Amino acid sequence: MFKNDGHWYLTCLDYPTWYYYANEPHGPWKLGGYYHTSRLTAASRWADDGKRRLGWGFFTKHSTPEGTNRGYGGPLGVGREMIVTADGAICVQPLPELIAALREPNRNADMFACAKELSGKWTLDADRKELQCTSDAGGVLLLDLPEENPDYYFEAEIELFPPEATAAVVVRCSKEFDEGYRVALKPAEKRSSVRQFAANGGTFDEREHAFASGAPTLLQIFVCDGQIEAFVDGRVSLSSRVRNRTEHRVAIAITGGRATIHKPLLHYFQQAAD
Numbered sequence: 085m086f087k088n089d090g091h092w093y094l095t096c097l098d099y100p101t102w103y104y105y106a107n108e109p110h111g112p113w114k115l116g117g118y119y120h121t122s123r124l125t126a127a128s129r130w131a132d133d134g135k136r137r138l139g140w141g142f143f144t145k146h147s148t149p150e151g152t153n154r155g156y157g158g159p160l161g162v163g164r165e166m167i168v169t170a171d172g173a174i175c176v177q178p179l180p181e182l183i184a185a186l187r188e189p190n191r192n193a194d195m196f197a198c199a200k201e202l203s204g205k206w207t208l209d210a211d212r213k214e215l216q217c218t219s220d221a222g223g224v225l226l227l228d229l230p231e232e233n234p235d236y237y238f239e240a241e242i243e244l245f246p247p248e249a250t251a252a253v254v255v256r257c258s259k260e261f262d263e264g265y266r267v268a269l270k271p272a273e274k275r276s277s278v279r280q281f282a283a284n285g286g287t288f289d290e291r292e293h294a295f296a297s298g299a300p301t302l303l304q305i306f307v308c309d310g311q312i313e314a315f316v317d318g319r320v321s322l323s324s325r326v327r328n329r330t331e332h333r334v335a336i337a338i339t340g341g342r343a344t345i346h347k348p349l350l351h352y353f354q355q356a357a358d
Contacts, residue, residue, distance in 0.1 A: 085109065086132070088168045095119065095128035095174070101141065103174050119174040121289055121313075121323040122146075124161050137166040138179065143311065143325055149286025150327045161323055162306050162313050169319070177318035178304060186237045186351045193229055193236075193350040200226045202261055204338070215336065215345035222249065222338035226261060227350070234332045235308045235353040241300035241346035248272045249341025254281065255307045256326075257333040264335070265326055267305055267314045271295035276316045278324050288324035293317070300346055308353060 085094045087109075094104045094113060101120040104113040120127045120141055127141025140160045164176040196210040204223015207216040217223045234256060242251050250270045257264035265288070266279045277290035293316050295301055304315040310329070314322040336345060 086137075089172075091172060093168070093174060095130070097126055097128045101125065101127045105172065116172075116174060119166070119176055120161075120164070121291065121321045123289055123323040123325075127161075127164075130166060139164055139166065139176075143323065148288050148324060148326070149280050159309075159311065161311070164321070167318065173319075175319040176315075176321050178306075178315055183239075183304070187349060191352045191354070193227075193231070193352065195227050195229075195348055195350055198228045198230060200228050202226050202335070213347045215348060217336075217338045217343045217345075220342060222340055222342070224261060224338075225336045226257070226259070227334040227336070228259065229333055229350070231352060232332045233352045233355060234329045235355070236332075236334075237304070237306055237351045237353070238334060238349070239302070239304045240336075240348040241302050242269065243300040243344045243346065244269075244271060244338070245342045245344075247295075247297065249343065250339045251301075251343060252279075252337045252339075253303060253305060254335040254337060255305060255312060256328055256331045257281075257335040258331045259333060261335055263328070264331060264333075265312055265328075266337075267303065267312070267322070269295075269301055269303065269316070271301070276314070276320060276322060278312055278314060278322050288312070288326065289322045291316075291320045291322060293320045300344075 092106045092109050096102045101118045103116045103119050105116050106113045124141030125144040130137040130139045163179040167175045202224040204219035252266040252268040254264040264281045268277050276293050278288040280286050306313045310325050
């Protein structure tokens, strides 16, 4: 329990990491929602120095479209910093120190050199660090990465025109663009999700999110071993365990409009020695 800007907050230890808020420490308390993805547990043990709250949650056992995954407990998720927004909601973002390290040029892919149009029309501007889908109906751009490393961090600022358009970053994508996992953004529906590749495929994790009108959406994705974690605008987190580690490519799929992908970045994680 802690106080912030005149309000009291109570974060819960267990699945699915609910939080409550009140004007007084003795209540009455109101449910605020959950501040992590519902796929994490034991995530309220925050390291607190009076200025910042940092935490790591465990992936809990849950059913996915690929079947029930391994049991309760580890592995740990990506480290998070708690943010209390201007409207009083608790959100999380990946640790800024971690993101700063991943943005360093060491082990970052040259995505402009390996980008291939699969559908629609695309303009690639390496100097401005922009990928533009210029077709009104959308299109697909494959990042045919030269290094077969299935574990990486991807980020980009995605701007859609019109707002009804949708975007999906397909991780662990095949060269034929017929399998992988979609991290999908649907601003008009106020929804983000991690889904199976097929249009009618199942959902691994899903959250509501009020996308900022007329502004790019920051999408940050961690793909590591049997885990996918995504952060949207430093407010919403999505997490799931997945099974397929055979593919290493990335694709960007735009539907129902045009898009500009600002400052795309992909950082390979170091592989452990055998």
